[in-house]
Amino acid sequence: xxxxxxxxxxxxxxxxxxxxxxxxxxxxxxxxxxxxxxxxxxxxxxxxxxxxxxxxxxxxxxxxxxxxxxxxxxxxxxxxxxxxxxxxxxxxxxxxxxxxxxxxxxxxxxxxxxxxxxxxxxxxxxxxxxxxxxxxxxxxxxxxxxxxxxxxxxxxxxxxxxxxxxxxxxxxxxxxxxxxxxxxxxxxxxxxxxxxxxxxxxxxxxxxxxxxxxxxxxxxxxxxxxxxxxxxxxxxxxxxxxxxxxxxxxxxxxxxxxxxxxxxxxxxxxxxxxxxxxxxxxxxxxxxxxxxxxxxxxxxxxxxxxxxxxxxxxxxxxxxx
Amino acid sequence: xxxxxxxxxxxxxxxxxxxxxxxxxxxxxxxxxxxxxxxxxxxxxxxxxxxxxxxxxxxxxxxxxxxxxxxxxxxxxxxxxxxxxxxxxxxxxxxxxxxxxxxxxxxxxxxxxxxxxxxxxxxxxxxxxxxxxxxxxxxxxxxxxxxxxxxxxxxxxxxxxxxxxxxxxxxxxxxxxxxxxxxxxxxxxxxxxxxxxxxxxxxxxxxxxxxxxxxxxxxxxxxxxxxxxxxxxxxxxxxxxxxxxxxxxxxxxxxxxxxxxxxxxxxxxxxxxxxxxxxxxxxxxxxxxxxxxxxxxxxxxxxxxxxxxxxxxxxxxxxxx
Numbered sequence: 021x022x023x024x025x026x027x028x029x030x031x032x033x034x035x036x037x038x039x040x041x042x043x044x045x046x047x048x049x050x051x052x053x054x055x056x057x058x059x060x061x062x063x064x065x066x067x068x069x070x071x072x073x074x075x076x077x078x079x080x081x082x083x084x085x086x087x088x089x090x091x092x093x094x095x096x097x098x099x100x101x102x103x104x105x106x107x108x109x110x111x112x113x114x115x116x117x118x119x120x121x122x123x124x125x126x127x128x129x130x131x132x133x134x135x136x137x138x139x140x141x142x143x144x145x146x147x148x149x150x151x152x153x154x155x156x157x158x159x160x161x162x163x164x165x166x167x168x169x170x171x172x173x174x175x176x177x178x179x180x181x182x183x184x185x186x187x188x189x190x191x192x193x194x195x196x197x198x199x200x201x202x203x204x205x206x207x208x209x210x211x212x213x214x215x216x217x218x219x220x221x222x223x224x225x226x227x228x229x230x231x232x233x234x235x236x237x238x239x240x241x242x243x244x245x246x247x248x249x250x251x252x253x254x255x256x257x258x259x260x261x262x263x264x265x266x267x268x269x270x271x272x273x274x275x276x277x278x279x280x281x282x283x284x285x286x287x288x289x290x291x292x293x294x295x296x297x298x299x300x301x302x303x304x305x306x307x308x309x310x311x312x313x314x315x316x317x318x319x320x321x322x323x324x325x326x327x328x329x330x331x332x333x334x335x336x337x338x339x340x341x
Numbered sequence: 342x343x344x345x346x347x348x349x350x351x352x353x354x355x356x357x358x359x360x361x362x363x364x365x366x367x368x369x370x371x372x373x374x375x376x377x378x379x380x381x382x383x384x385x386x387x388x389x390x391x392x393x394x395x396x397x398x399x400x401x402x403x404x405x406x407x408x409x410x411x412x413x414x415x416x417x418x419x420x421x422x423x424x425x426x427x428x429x430x431x432x433x434x435x436x437x438x439x440x441x442x443x444x445x446x447x448x449x450x451x452x453x454x455x456x457x458x459x460x461x462x463x464x465x466x467x468x469x470x471x472x473x474x475x476x477x478x479x480x481x482x483x484x485x486x487x488x489x490x491x492x493x494x495x496x497x498x499x500x501x502x503x504x505x506x507x508x509x510x511x512x513x514x515x516x517x518x519x520x521x522x523x524x525x526x527x528x529x530x531x532x533x534x535x536x537x538x539x540x541x542x543x544x545x546x547x548x549x550x551x552x553x554x555x556x557x558x559x560x561x562x563x564x565x566x567x568x569x570x571x572x573x574x575x576x577x578x579x580x581x582x583x584x585x586x587x588x589x590x591x592x593x594x595x596x597x598x599x600x601x602x603x604x605x606x607x608x609x610x611x612x613x614x615x616x617x618x619x620x621x622x623x624x625x626x627x628x629x630x631x632x633x634x635x636x637x638x639x640x641x642x643x644x645x646x647x648x649x650x651x652x653x654x655x656x657x658x659x660x661x662x
Contacts, residue, residue: 098634156501170601172493179602180477181638189599191630192515194592202595202630271515274523275593276600278510280491281500309512309523313419317502 028083029338030075030091030130033137033330034058036111039071042328043078043086044335048148050328052082063114064123072127090131092337093120094140094330101182104134133337135176137330138185142169143176144333145286149324154283158276159323160187162289166207166269170280192271206272210265212291215244218265222257229257244291251297263301270305277306277314288323295322349404350659351396351412351451354458354651355379357432360392363649364399364407365656369469371649373403384435385444393448411452413658414441415461415651422503425455454658456497458651459506463490464497465654466607470645475604479597480644481508483610487528487590491601513592527593531586533612536565539586543578550578565612572618584622591626598627598635609644616643 027046032039036058043052054074061070079088097109104121125132135143142159145151151159151171159169166188170177178184188207196204208214219242223232231250235241247265250258273285292298299322307315325332347366354361357379364373375395382391400409418430425442446453456464463480466472472480472492480490487509491498499505509528517525529535540563544553552571556562568586571579594606613619620643628636646653 168600172498177493177601180604181602183635184600184602186599186602186635189632190596191513191592194513194589201599201632203592268515271512271524272596275511275596278507278522279489279505279597279600280498281502281505281507283501311510311522313504314507 026087027089027339028086029089029335030078030128031140031331031333031335031338032071032091032093033140033334034067034093034095034112035137035330036096039067040331041071041074041078042331042335043083043088044332044339045086046339048144048332048336050332051086052078053331054078058112064118064120068123068127071124075128088130090133090338090340091124091128092140092334092339093124093132093134094137094334094337095120095134096137099134099136099182101133101135101139101178104132106134131338133340135334135337136169136182136185137333138167139169139176139178140333140337141167141288141325141329142171142185142286142333144329144336145288145323145325146171146176147336148332149329150286150321151284154286156280156282157284157286158185158187158273158280158282160285160287160289161323162210162269162287162291163212165211166272167289171282172280187272187276190272190275192268192275206268209268212244215247215261215265215291216242218261219247222261227257230255231258248291248295248298262298263305266298266301267305270302270309273302273306273320274309274314277310277318281314283317284319284321286321286323288325288329292322293326347408348410348660349407350410350656351399351449352461352652352654352656352659353392353412353414354461354655355414355416355433356458356651357417360388361652362392362395362399363652363656364404364409365653365660366407367660369465369653369657371653372407373399374652375399379433385439385441389444389448392445396449409451411454411659411661412445412449413461413655413660414445414453414455415458415655415658416441416455417458420455420457420503422454422456422460422499425453427455452659454661456655456658457490457503457506458654459488460490460497460499461654461658462488462609462646462650463492463506463607463654465650465657466609466644466646467492467497468657469653470650471607471642472605475607477601477603478605478607479506479508479594479601479603481606481608481610482644483531483590483608483612484533486532487593492603493601508593508597511593511596513589513596527589530589533565536568536582536586536612537563539582540568543582548578551576552579569612569616569619583619584626587619587622588626591623591630594623594627594641595630595635598631598639602635604638605640605642607642607644609646609650613643614647 041054061067098107109115168185168187189205191204193204197208362375419428430436478492489506489508510526512525514525518529
């Protein structure tokens with residue numbers, strides 16, 4: 021198939037900090053990129069104006085002569101996928117109750133699909149990344165919180181009201197940390213800030229650890245990466261903490277496995293990149309928490325698409341029939 | 342439609358204590374019943390002989406002139422639904438690695454489907470009971486353990502290897518009770534025996550309660566029903582314990598809701614029958630543990646088919662196209 025015959029779509033990854041756009045072909049390859057700061061496009065109209073301009077620019081330049089079949093948008097919040105309707109974006113003011121799908125379709129004269137950002141990533145990963153091999157998988161993204169997307173019978177499953185996959189709220193302790201979503205939700209233990217808080221407590225305990233040395237003594241620079249680096253160097257405190265964090269995650273994974281029995285968990289997000297030891301500990305802890313019947317047929321794998329997962333996933337939405 | 346035009350199937354509910362058979366029509370109505378003790382049919386061949394005889398008897402008598410389209414078997418253990426293959430029945434000796442589907446199909450000269458007993462019940466409940474109204478639901482059965490069946494896109498979802506829906510093993514405490522299936526599985530807290538153990542501890546604590554009076558002072562007669570009766574009469578100890586038990590269950594329900602967002606939980610099994618207070622407490626505790634976005638669109642309802650859920654569900658398997 022020649023390049024001009026390939027189907028293409030525009031992916032629009034709408035984040036709290038930046039909006040990334042990409043022209044992606046049906047093999048998952050990025051042909052062009054654009055980006056702007058979320059704060060530079062004020063309100064829904066401002067955002068539509070800017071996106072329309074960026075897409076026109078891509079289509080006129082890198083997209084010239086290519087077959088463009090649609091656009092997909094991934095947004096950080098609650099969406100009705102069928103209607104392309106945004107209920108609310110908790111971290112972006114002014115985006116409550118927006119018919120983004122139809123508004124953007126008019127601007128671009130393209131078919132537009134709108135989904136939750138994690139679902140979009142899961143779709144991309146399951147079409148062009150690690151998930152290609154599976155019909156039933158759970159995509160997990162580790163970061164500030166813990167996001168999830170479900171692949172069931174080879175399609176993204178959105179539940180009764182487009183909100184399924186909120187695996188960060190799975191409880192690992194009915195008497196645990198309280199949050200607006202319940203008690204003991206796993207992201208209250210393994211979200212990035214929570215990990216750093218636990219690192220600080222470990223440092224304050226006075227046990228010898230190299231974690232603070234790795235950031236030149238500057239506490240504000242502590243991150244989950246520091247923890248992984250210290251653990252890789254054999255730091256006992258870091259190893260213990262990394263084991264605890266993966267065990268919290270393993271508790272949620274085991275519960276999810278007992279409910280839907282996926283073939284695989286596919287784990288992405290900053291902490292999960294370049295994280296051989298983390299994955300080994302995660303697998304060992306899941307094994308401890310699952311019956312052998314469940315564990316032996318379950319895979320736990322890193323995601324592949326890395327920082328491009330967002331735009332590629334959004335474009336994959338646009339490529340859907 | 343006249344009765345003779347209705348499609349019928351035989352349901353075979355293979356339990357650890359008894360095997361129940363029923364002729365059921367496509368409206369979910371039972372037209373005939375048979376039953377024998379599981380111990381009276383020795384081994385696979387003995388079981389096939391007996392079932393063949395019972396089915397021939399039903400077909401010759403109550404089934405005469407009726408259109409019989411298939412049979413369904415529900416078994417207490419792990420099954421490959423597609424192949425009609427039993428991996429193992431933990432509580433029935435001699436049933437490891439049995440091609441029950443094809444063996445029984447030959448005996449009966451009927452199409453035969455074999456499934457896990459809870460999946461069969463879920464299918465029956467979702468076809469003829471409370472689940473009729475839903476496309477996405479979780480069927481839960483409370484008893485010795487906690488079983489589950491998932492309705493996703495209007496079909497029973499079995500996961501990657503026919504083992505999905507094991508919701509009794511969902512952890513509510515990562516440091517909780519250890520069992521062969523992990524730590525803190527919810528059925529370690531709300532299974533019938535565990536409930537009675539907690540009742541005994543409450544009685545032994547010396548706090549005033551009528552629970553022992555309700556069984557004439559005979560501890561061996563304590564059951565979850567005693568707890569419900571005492572709670573209905575306003576017994577403070579019983580109310581507290583029932584609240585705790587429903588809260589354990591609510592923790593698992595909330596985790597499941599965050600993962601797959603069903604429209605409803607449909608709860609059956611002895612404890613859940615005639616249990617208005619239990620359902621009220623269960624709803625209140627789930628509400629406490631779910632974001633309002635999830636809770637407001639979630640229903641928690643009693644199952645309808647009661648003790649017939651098993652055979653009706655099995656027959657429903659036989660009615661499947």
